[in-house]
Amino acid sequence: MNPVNYLYLAALLFTIGAAGVLIRRNAIVVFMCVELMLNACNLAFVAFSRLHGNLDGQIIAFFTMVVAAAEVVVGLAIIVSLFRSRHSASVDDASLMKL
Amino acid sequence: MSAALHGVTTAASLTSTGEAVQFWILGTVAVAGALCTILMRKAVHSALCLAGTMIILAVFYLANGAYFLGIVQIVVYTGAIMMLFLFVVMLVGVTAADSLKETIKGQRWWAVACGLGFGVLLAAGIGHASLDTFTGLGAANSGGNVEGLAALIFTRYVFAFEITGALLITAAVGAMVLTHRERTERARTQRELAEQRVREGRQLPPLPAPGVYARHNAVDVAGLLPDGTPSELTVSRTLRARGQIRDVSPEAMADLRALERRSEERLGRRPYEPPRPRDSGDPRAGDRADDPPGDRPGDRPANRREEENAQ
Numbered sequence: 408m409n410p411v412n413y414l415y416l417a418a419l420l421f422t423i424g425a426a427g428v429l430i431r432r433n434a435i436v437v438f439m440c441v442e443l444m445l446n447a448c449n450l451a452f453v454a455f456s457r458l459h460g461n462l463d464g465q466i467i468a469f470f471t472m473v474v475a476a477a478e479v480v481v482g483l484a485i486i487v488s489l490f491r492s493r494h495s496a497s498v499d500d501a502s503l504m505k506l
Numbered sequence: 507m508s509a510a511l512h513g514v515t516t517a518a519s520l521t522s523t524g525e526a527v528q529f530w531i532l533g534t535v536a537v538a539g540a541l542c543t544i545l546m547r548k549a550v551h552s553a554l555c556l557a558g559t560m561i562i563l564a565v566f567y568l569a570n571g572a573y574f575l576g577i578v579q580i581v582v583y584t585g586a587i588m589m590l591f592l593f594v595v596m597l598v599g600v601t602a603a604d605s606l607k608e609t610i611k612g613q614r615w616w617a618v619a620c621g622l623g624f625g626v627l628l629a630a631g632i633g634h635a636s637l638d639t640f641t642g643l644g645a646a647n648s649g650g651n652v653e654g655l656a657a658l659i660f661t662r663y664v665f666a667f668e669i670t671g672a673l674l675i676t677a678a679v680g681a682m683v684l685t686h687r688e689r690t691e692r693a694r695t696q697r698e699l700a701e702q703r704v705r706e707g708r709q710l711p712p713l714p715a716p717g718v719y720a721r722h723n724a725v726d727v728a729g730l731l732p733d734g735t736p737s738e739l740t741v742s743r744t745l746r747a748r749g750q751i752r753d754v755s756p757e758a759m760a761d762l763r764a765l766e767r768r769s770e771e772r773l774g775r776r777p778y779e780p781p782r783p784r785d786s787g788d789p790r791a792g793d794r795a796d797d798p799p800g801d802r803p804g805d806r807p808a809n810r811r812e813e814e815n816a817q
Contacts, residue, residue, distance in 0.1 A: 425620075435553075457570045469578070472578060472579070
């Protein structure tokens with residue numbers, strides 16, 4: 408097996424995540440799909456790191472993880488405050504800036 | 507693992523058979539988990555499927571020689587981030603499922619078409635690249651994976667690393683600001699709450715427990731009043747607001763009604779009626795037959811009160 412298959416798998420996972428962002432309307436699930444896309448990118452970075460034989464890809468994947476952690480913290484806080492004010496986590500209900 | 511990982515620095519074109527088997531088995535499971543993430547209706551199931559996919563990705567990182575990232579993926583992603591997701595899912599409501607009504611017509615099919623097109627585009631791009639051979643991480647990992655990463659982070663990427671620290675602090679402060687709620691008035695004490703209850707005179711004793719006389723005593727099942735109607739007082743206000751109250755099954759309510767009718771007849775609270783042939787059979791069938799299925803629970807208490815007044 409050629410390690411390029413990891414890239415195909417990453418592309419497939421990224422596509423599934425992107426389709427999920429477009430299809431789902433629960434804000435939490437949309438957020439999970441974004442995480443899936445980030446993870447697919449990380450897999451591609453790691454596979455590239457192996458293909459090229461240096462560790463820079465792994466460094467980038469590491470930074471992606473850190474940024475994803477920060478993003479999840481802020482995003483979930485936004486979802487919680489949205490749920491508090493609207494009693495719903497659906498992205499359709501959040502069509503107005505104010506209540 | 508592959509020979510490329512263990513000291514061979516020359517370019518190879520194939521990994522070991524074991525890794526291929528691992529890839530095809532775990533890759534299938536990972537794709538299935540990702541599909542379940544976007545197809546499951548309940549957010550909890552999506553979160554669990556995504557956690558499984560992430561664990562499999564961690565195994566792939568380990569197989570690709572990214573030992574540090576594989577461990578970090580398990581500890582940070584599946585350990586911390588997914589559990590944070592589960593916390594929020596529990597906060598928002600576990601059983602709250604997506605509505606399937608489309609607000610934009612045909613949006614789902616367009617989304618699937620866009621995803622397919624995008625996937626084909628990505629796969630074609632990868633297919634066109636000439637990636638016949640790969641170097642492998644044997645040389646890069648020779649001094650240890652963690653040591654190699656540390657050497658890069660603290661030399662070439664040290665500025666990005668410091669910016670990352672600033673980003674994390676900002677995110678922590680932002681989350682606290684977003685979820686913090688300032689109390690505009692003093693919290694009322696227990697004594698004040700008790701005095702208010704007495705003043706209002708509506709519900710002096712503690713609220714009744716959920717599920718009494720029903721088939722369940724779970725907190726999301728309303729307790730039944732003696733006449734078989736579910737009592738609103740017995741379930742938590744939060745559950746009611748989320749719409750997570752389970753209905754008491756109509757069979758249990760019909761049983762109760764039949765039982766109540768029989769006991770009333772035995773106690774002689776009703777004027778004697780000549781037995782009809784229908785009553786000798788299934789009491790439930792008789793009950794359904796002579797009461798219209800509309801607002802039975804609503805008018806029952808009134809009837810009872812009239813009977814008591816008559817006695």
